[in-house]
Amino acid sequence: MNKMDMPYVVGVDVGGQTTKIGVVDMRGQVLAQTVIRTDTYGEVEPYIAELAEAINKVIADADVVGKVRGVGMGIPNGNYYSGEIENAVNLKWGRSGSLPVAKLLTAQMGGIPVALTNDANAAAMGEMTYGAARGMKNFIMITLGTGVGSGIVINGEVVYGHDGFAGELGHVCAVRHNGRHCNCGKSGCLETYASAMGVARTAREWLDLSDEPSSLRSLDNITSKDVYEAAKDGDKLALKIFDFTGTVLGQSFADFIAFSAPEAIVLFGGLARAKDFLREPIERAMNANVLPLWRDKVKIVFSQLKESDAAILGASALAWEL
Amino acid sequence: MNKMDMPYVVGVDVGGQTTKIGVVDMRGQVLAQTVIRTDTYGEVEPYIAELAEAINKVIADADVVGKVRGVGMGIPNGNYYSGEIENAVNLKWGRSGSLPVAKLLTAQMGGIPVALTNDANAAAMGEMTYGAARGMKNFIMITLGTGVGSGIVINGEVVYGHDGFAGELGHVCAVRHNGRHCNCGKSGCLETYASAMGVARTAREWLDLSDEPSSLRSLDNITSKDVYEAAKDGDKLALKIFDFTGTVLGQSFADFIAFSAPEAIVLFGGLARAKDFLREPIERAMNANVLPLWRDKVKIVFSQLKESDAAILGASALAWEL
Secondary structure, three states: OOHHHOOEEEEEEEOOOEEEEEEEEOOOOEEEEEEEEOOOOOOHHHHHHHHHHHHHHHHHHOOOOOOEEEEEEEOOOEEOOOOEEEOOOOOOOOOOOEEOHHHHHHHHOOOOOEEEEOHHHHHHHHHHHHOOOOOOOOEEEEEEOOOEEEEEEEOOEEOOOOOOOOOOHHHOEOOOOOOOEOOOOOEOEOHHHHOHHHHHHHHHHHHHHOOOOOHHHHOOOOOHHHHHHHHHOOOHHHHHHHHHHHHHHHHHHHHHHHHHOOOEEEEEOHHHHHHHHHHHHHHHHHHHHOOHHHOOOOEEEEOOOOHHHHHHHHHHHHHOOO | OOHHHOOEEEEEEEOOOEEEEEEEEOOOOEEEEEEEEOOOOOOHHHHHHHHHHHHHHHHHHOOOOOOEEEEEEEOOOEEOOOOEEEOOOOOOOOOOOEEOHHHHHHHHOOOOOEEEEOHHHHHHHHHHHHOOOOOOOOEEEEEEOOOEEEEEEEOOEEOOOOOOOOOOHHHOEOOOOOOOEOOOOOEOEOHHHHOHHHHHHHHHHHHHHOOOOOHHHHOOOOOHHHHHHHHHOOOHHHHHHHHHHHHHHHHHHHHHHHHHOOOEEEEEOHHHHHHHHHHHHHHHHHHHHOOHHHOOOOEEEEOOOOHHHHHHHHHHHHHOOO
């Protein structure tokens, strides 16, 4: 069939607990969607079987049977080149070795093409196809969630590198000496400072280290959301925490710019909601640390995609290239 | 004429003092070469006129008149996209504003196509076309000269970025606090530590700060070459200086790997001659600072191009794509 007769794609966002599935049209409208559990399977095969069934159901719900070009998946540790996931510790059935997820799903669905990549790369594709980076050929997507992820676009294409795993900017070194320990085993990684987790960690550290009054002192288990709410109420310590977080991000962004000279850096994710507190320190630190030729030239852009749809849209964007 | 009938290219390496010109065949043999002065002109036009004459002369010397596909130039501040140089402070006639060097040379030479880029990007092209990176699609070229330059190759193409100036890895931050002042106006830049200039600076600092005996103490104006000679003679301070230099490089390389997941990092330039002293600390620091998935996976490769030919070869490699 001609590609023009297949103007729909399916996006699948695989998280540790749930998997979101949606049918998407060329303008980035989600026509139908559903959710299945990710964590009720110990093996990959029964998960893929239920996933295929759910995909077929949303395709039917959207009334586009026979008009779907392919399936794009955002999945932890997804390798775009091989269509496999490798040692995906967040997936109960994917923890050790390689699993040919794309191939298994294609087989289960009668040959429909499937492409996959990790969620940050999928987010970059989504932003380029439907969002804030439409028309941009060179940008860097930074996802500020529990951790920090990234998807790098150069000449209109996501950078996968020699092995398929390029773009791990959450693990560049932000603090060289006495940096915070990171889950990856290293220390000083950007994501230990500039993620939702990092913001909460900064709050706990600073409350311990000073006597400064703050509404955060009354809380037991401080989250980045608490810090955000406190900042909105004008809490000075909370405001300083965002200033610090933005400064660390901006310093790292300056180095990213020296690498790929992007038109913009696009921010997405739970922590990016604090954009009113992050934008100023990010821009200040970034412009103070770039070469003069890039000063005040690189845009900081916050995602325009609806947060509830963004993961499905990002994954679906992969499928247009199939 | 068919491209197959034009199996030669010209490489032009523009330095502050001299310009080297050579005719190159597909295997990277320099068939004829010459040199003209760069710094005897106050304006661009007479320089271009003499350059065109010199190019025509080497083409005649190599006996390949009518068989040259194009001219590639490596030139400070060269913008691949526009064919212009912008504020090239090292070129007497190119210091302010933009100059359409490629267009001027094409006009002067009766329409022959001309492409240009900066010298580090040209070096990357040369290494990919004729040298240590042949067959590689993803690598990072680092030139260790007076300063530190870089050319980044992703999917077989040099990364130019949104504005044509991507790949300024000499100016990522190596030392965040109390870093050395850099000529670019920032401080802590990689090139203030890991260039020929940086090695000499480390030597002077360390001699001042300690009483450690060293043959370097007897010298007046220490250069990186002096440190290299001392290290070869087993001087302990000199050896420590290279260990430090390699460590700083390796730490930065770990962050570069997180960006583009290259197959290799290729080193070239005067300081790269000290490879016997640099390789071990580079590999140690790099592998200690990358994510586990890249540990012991990314090769450190030293250029295989003959140093006297390398600049011409790099520039010439650009012209094969014309």
